[in-house]
Amino acid sequence: MVSQGRLIVITGPSGVGKGTLVRQLLERHRQLHLSVSVTTRPPRPGEIDGKHYYFVDRDRFEEMVQNGELLEWAEFAGNYYGTPLDPVKKRIEAGESVLLEIELIGARQIRERFPQAQLIFIHPPSMLELERRLRSRAQDSDEAIAKRLKRAAEEINAAKEFDLEVVNDNLDQAIKQLENVLFAVV
Numbered sequence: 001m002v003s004q005g006r007l008i009v010i011t012g013p014s015g016v017g018k019g020t021l022v023r024q025l026l027e028r029h030r031q032l033h034l035s036v037s038v039t040t041r042p043p044r045p046g047e048i049d050g051k052h053y054y055f056v057d058r059d060r061f062e063e064m065v066q067n068g069e070l071l072e073w074a075e076f077a078g079n080y081y082g083t084p085l086d087p088v089k090k091r092i093e094a095g096e097s098v099l100l101e102i103e104l105i106g107a108r109q110i111r112e113r114f115p116q117a118q119l120i121f122i123h124p125p126s127m128l129e130l131e132r133r134l135r136s137r138a139q140d141s142d143e144a145i146a147k148r149l150k151r152a153a154e155e156i157n158a159a160k161e162f163d164l165e166v167v168n169d170n171l172d173q174a175i176k177q178l179e180n181v182l183f184a185v186v
């Protein structure tokens with residue numbers, strides 16, 4: 001029998017650098033697989049359906065929830081986001097490791113459904129730097145940025161629920177910290 005793969009959850013405020021960290025981890029560690037989420041958020045310029053997200057309308061999303069097609073889901077800043085169950089299940093059963101880059105409510109659902117998952121919270125060096133990163137990305141409206149900053153404070157308050165907390169100040173150091181935990185010799 002193949003032993004079960006690992007489920008690794010990366011959570012943290014929008015703009016903290018989760019996507020940046022995850023991209024680097026995936027490039028450096030081919031054995032990690034990123035789960036592609038479903039969302040009702042409209043695509044940003046350059047985002048590709050099936051690669052960055054599966055973009056669906058609210059009816060289709062609600063149908064997926066009803067049918068039990070999602071491992072977890074949540075509403076964030078006015079849109080739905082969720083993790084398709086099937087691909088994650090198949091990889092874990094095949095002994096492969098899967099990364100989820102999701103927000104707090106979803107992370108809590110994973111903890112309930114899959115207690116052996118490793119939950120990691122990424123902190124910004126400060127709220128001011130978080131706002132600077134959100135604005136410098138220049139992808140969201142002022143209204144979307146304001147919603148993300150409000151939610152950021154709530155997420156940071158829950159960081160103690162996670163197995164590991166990492167501050168993404170210097171990018172290379174943050175990656176090293178993540179690698180130390182994910183690939184520690186056991």
Ligand SMILES: Nc1nc2c(ncn2[C@@H]2O[C@H](COP(=O)(O)OP(=O)(O)O)[C@@H](O)[C@H]2O)c(=O)[nH]1
Binds near residue numbers: 014019038074081107
């Ligand atoms: N619960 C849950 N959250 C998700 C999922 N996919 C993405 N998210 C989170 O939704 C939030 C908003 O994502 P997005 O609109 O891409 O904005 P960004 O994080 O600012 O780039 C982020 O905190 C993501 O981690 C998912 O499948 N489930």
Ligand SMILES: Nc1ncnc2c1ncn2[C@@H]1O[C@H](COP(=O)(O)OP(=O)(O)O)[C@@H](O)[C@H]1O
Binds near residue numbers: 014015017018019136
């Ligand atoms: N350690 C870091 N130092 C400075 N800027 C960073 C760092 N990590 C990420 N960024 C920048 O911050 C912005 C938000 O990063 P992103 O990965 O999109 O965040 P998230 O996926 O958490 O929303 C991007 O412009 C990215 O280049």
